Amino acid sequence: MGWVFSVPGVAFSEAVTGWAGGDCWSDRNTASTVPPIATTPTAAPISTPLFRPGAPPGCVAPAGGPAIVELREVRKTYAGPVHALRGVDLTVVRGDLLAIVGPSGSGKSTMLHMIGTLDRPTTGVVRVAGHDVATLSDRELSALRSRHLGFVFQQFHLAPGVSALDNVADGLLYTGTNRRIRRERAAAALERVGLGHRLGHRPAELSGGEQQRVAVARAVVGDPPLLLADEPTGNLDSTAGADVLRVLADLHESGTTVAVITHDAEIAGWCPRQVRLRDGLIVDGHEHDNLGPVALLKGAGR
Ligand SMILES: Nc1ncnc2c1ncn2[C@@H]1O[C@H](COP(=O)(O)OP(=O)(O)OP(=O)(O)O)[C@@H](O)[C@H]1O
Numbered sequence: 001m002g003w004v005f006s007v008p009g010v011a012f013s014e015a016v017t018g019w020a021g022g023d024c025w026s027d028r029n030t031a032s033t034v035p036p037i038a039t040t041p042t043a044a045p046i047s048t049p050l051f052r053p054g055a056p057p058g059c060v061a062p063a064g065g066p067a068i069v070e071l072r073e074v075r076k077t078y079a080g081p082v083h084a085l086r087g088v089d090l091t092v093v094r095g096d097l098l099a100i101v102g103p104s105g106s107g108k109s110t111m112l113h114m115i116g117t118l119d120r121p122t123t124g125v126v127r128v129a130g131h132d133v134a135t136l137s138d139r140e141l142s143a144l145r146s147r148h149l150g151f152v153f154q155q156f157h158l159a160p161g162v163s164a165l166d167n168v169a170d171g172l173l174y175t176g177t178n179r180r181i182r183r184e185r186a187a188a189a190l191e192r193v194g195l196g197h198r199l200g201h202r203p204a205e206l207s208g209g210e211q212q213r214v215a216v217a218r219a220v221v222g223d224p225p226l227l228l229a230d231e232p233t234g235n236l237d238s239t240a241g242a243d244v245l246r247v248l249a250d251l252h253e254s255g256t257t258v259a260v261i262t263h264d265a266e267i268a269g270w271c272p273r274q275v276r277l278r279d280g281l282i283v284d285g286h287e288h289d290n291l292g293p294v295a296l297l298k299g300a301g302r
Pocket residue numbers: 015016017078079082083084102103104105106107108109110111263
């Protein structure tokens with residue numbers, strides 16, 4: 001603990017080791033000075049994901065749009081040593097709705113930290129939107145995160161004493177957008193998650209499910225193409241959890257790529273693609289035929 005990292009609008013004190021991310025708060029104060037990341041990806045174009053012969057099943061991307069995330073032979077070893085990821089290949093394509101599922105300690109959160117560029121791999125390649133993250137400075141990584149990624153965590157990480165509207169609007173602080181526009185976009189994002197009638201409420205005046213939907217609104221207020229949700233229903237009862245999942249399904253239906261980390265097989269079953277982790281390895285990453293998440297979620301918890 002004690003290390004601080006942030007994603008747009010959110011600050012955390014977390015044990016994310018081996019990662020020099022101390023630029024985060026200075027970015028918050030100098031949003032307009034965050035350097036643009038190179039528009040030309042540093043490696044292979046994202047429309048040509050790399051497939052290795054004999055790669056584990058997680059490497060098999062569903063047919064669809066171009067890759068937004070590529071992990072290649074990614075390993076993460078923590079002090080101990082603990083081999084949290086032992087060589088994983090994963091391609092997330094635009095339009096995916098995938099669950100990353102596995103038992104406690106299998107490496108799910110570590111994988112999310114790799115995909116979300118919140119931590120660096122010990123070895124291997126991580127590409128987001130075609131950019132090899134190893135080639136980016138911390139400030140460029142912050143810019144990459146703010147443009148391409150939204151995060152939702154089990155804990156809601158809302159600022160207490162701050163209205164839902166301003167909690168969400170703060171998700172745009174990095175963009176340099178003026179306050180009026182930030183608040184307009186925040187109101188629209190809260191409308192999308194069904195909280196248009198709760199703009200002025202503070203976190204303490206909202207239920208757990210509503211707080212998590214505020215967190216989802218903050219994650220998507222900048223329209224990131226990829227939303228990463230780490231156990232988003234872990235602190236919620238089944239009804240509130242179903243509301244949050246329905247919101248994620250709606251976002252997916254309207255074009256956002258969504259990756260949900262869960263240890264809950266039922267939640268994973270709602271996703272058309274499941275990436276199963278065990279002991280730091282992907283043991284299954286194929287698409288699964290089902291009715292489609294939205295069809296299932298429409299009825300969930302009602
Ligand atoms: N910062 C760290 N330092 C040392 N070991 C760590 C660290 N973070 C995770 N680990 C270890 O790495 C392994 C994978 O952890 P991870 O949190 O990725 O698993 P998980 O599947 O998300 O588990 P859970 O469902 O319990 O959250 C575990 O053995 C864990 O103890």
